[in-house]
Amino acid sequence: MKNAVTRGLDQEGVLPGPMHLRRKAATYNIKAKGYQDNLRNRGLVFSYALAVSEENASGGKIVTAPTCGSCGVLPAVLFHLQKSKDFSDTRIIRAIATAGLFGNAVKQNASISGAEVGCQGEVGVACAMAAAAANQLFGGSITQIEYAAEMGLEHHLGMTCDPVCGMVQIPCIERNAMAAVRALDANIYSTFSDGRHSVSFDKVVEVMKQTGHDIPSLYKETSEGGLATNYSFE
Ligand code: SF4
Numbered sequence: 001m002k003n004a005v006t007r008g009l010d011q012e013g014v015l016p017g018p019m020h021l022r023r024k025a026a027t028y029n030i031k032a033k034g035y036q037d038n039l040r041n042r043g044l045v046f047s048y049a050l051a052v053s054e055e056n057a058s059g060g061k062i063v064t065a066p067t068c069g070s071c072g073v074l075p076a077v078l079f080h081l082q083k084s085k086d087f088s089d090t091r092i093i094r095a096i097a098t099a100g101l102f103g104n105a106v107k108q109n110a111s112i113s114g115a116e117v118g119c120q121g122e123v124g125v126a127c128a129m130a131a132a133a134a135n136q137l138f139g140g141s142i143t144q145i146e147y148a149a150e151m152g153l154e155h156h157l158g159m160t161c162d163p164v165c166g167m168v169q170i171p172c173i174e175r176n177a178m179a180a181v182r183a184l185d186a187n188i189y190s191t192f193s194d195g196r197h198s199v200s201f202d203k204v205v206e207v208m209k210q211t212g213h214d215i216p217s218l219y220k221e222t223s224e225g226g227l228a229t230n231y232s233f234e
Contacts, residue, residue, distance in 0.1 A: 001052070001075035004062045008051025015057045017167045024173075025051035041084065042181055049076035049180040053173040066103040066112040066125050069168045072176030073126035074099055077134055077183050087137055098136045099129035102149045102201070109202070110209035114161035115221040117212020123172075123179045124156030124208065128201070130183035135190055143195030150201040151186035152179075157204070158211055160219035162226030171227055 009029050014020045025047050032043025053072035056062045065074040078092055087095075103112065106125045111117045131152035135145045156179070164170040218225030 001063050001065070002079060004052045004055050004060065004071070005048045005075055005079045006051075007060060008053075008055040009047065011051075011054065011058070015054060015169060016059070017057075017169060018165055019167070019169060021057075021169050021173075023050075023054045025054055041080070044083075045076050045080045045180050045184065046177040048079045049073060049177040050173060052076065053168075053176040057167070057169050057173060065099070065129065066107065067114070067122045069114060069119075069163075069172050070122040070126035070176060070179070072173070073123065073179045073183060074130045074133065076176070076180035077130040080180075080184075081134060081137055085137070091137060095133035095136050098145065099133040102132050103129045105201070106153075106205050106208070110205045111212060117208060118159055118215050118220050119161040119172075119175065120153070120156045120159040120208050121212060122161070123175050124153050124159055126176070127156060127179040127183045127186070128152035130180060131186035131190070134184055134187035138187065138191060140187075140191060141195050143197075144190045144193065146201050147193060147195055147197045148183075148186045148190035150197060150199060150204050151189055152183050153201070153208060154199060154204045155182070155186075157208060158215070160215060160226050161221045162219055162228040163221065163223055164228050164231045166223040166228070170231065 008025050029047035049072035052075050056068050056071050062071040112121050114122045128149040131148035132145050135148035
């Protein structure tokens with residue numbers, strides 16, 4: 001994951017494919033460093049997520065977490081927290097184990113496939129995994145960790161999968177950046193609570209599965225609806 005971030009940050013130019021989409025990670029990283037505090041942190045997290053997702057979009061080596069399309073979220077959050085808070089590799093690995101438990105719970109009980117349940121199952125689950133990992137790193141209780149994960153997924157319920165030109169670029173790359181910041185917000189939200197919450201993670205997974213089945217196939221990776229049919233490029 002670290003290699004994917006650093007490799008992605010070093011790249012420039014356009015991504016493969018007919019859209020000739022420019023890589024943004026390096027620019028975001030440089031600009032973020034010109035700011036302080038919250039803006040700087042957000043900009044850096046954006047840049048790390050962009051770096052990994054752009055690597056994925058160009059056939060680079062990434063870690064599926066839980067999928068290729070959503071591979072930027074967890075590394076962005078963990079890379080940022082390790083750099084800014086000095087968490088050891090051991091603590092980061094434990095946080096990845098926790099993230100993996102949440103991802104596997106979804107894979108087992110619902111789906112992490114955009115073709116089956118839409119992007120809620122990919123980027124939504126990645127957000128839940130990253131939120132859980134972040135909360136554990138900051139010493140959250142079991143209920144707070146679960147709350148952070150639940151928030152990460154709940155607020156992506158219904159999110160469709162409509163990649164333009166069938167490529168994992170638009171909306172996927174920016175979506176990873178937004179979800180990474182959202183995961184950190186879910187962590188903060190849960191940290192401010194006492195861990196008690198109304199909807200359990202298992203329940204939101206159940207709802208996600210049902211919602212995914214109810215979403216028309218136009219919005220499940222077929223590129224026949226949504227942005228995929230309403231985006232034009234030269
Ligand atoms: S929009 Fe579809 S292809 Fe893109 S990240 Fe989401 S699930 Fe994957």
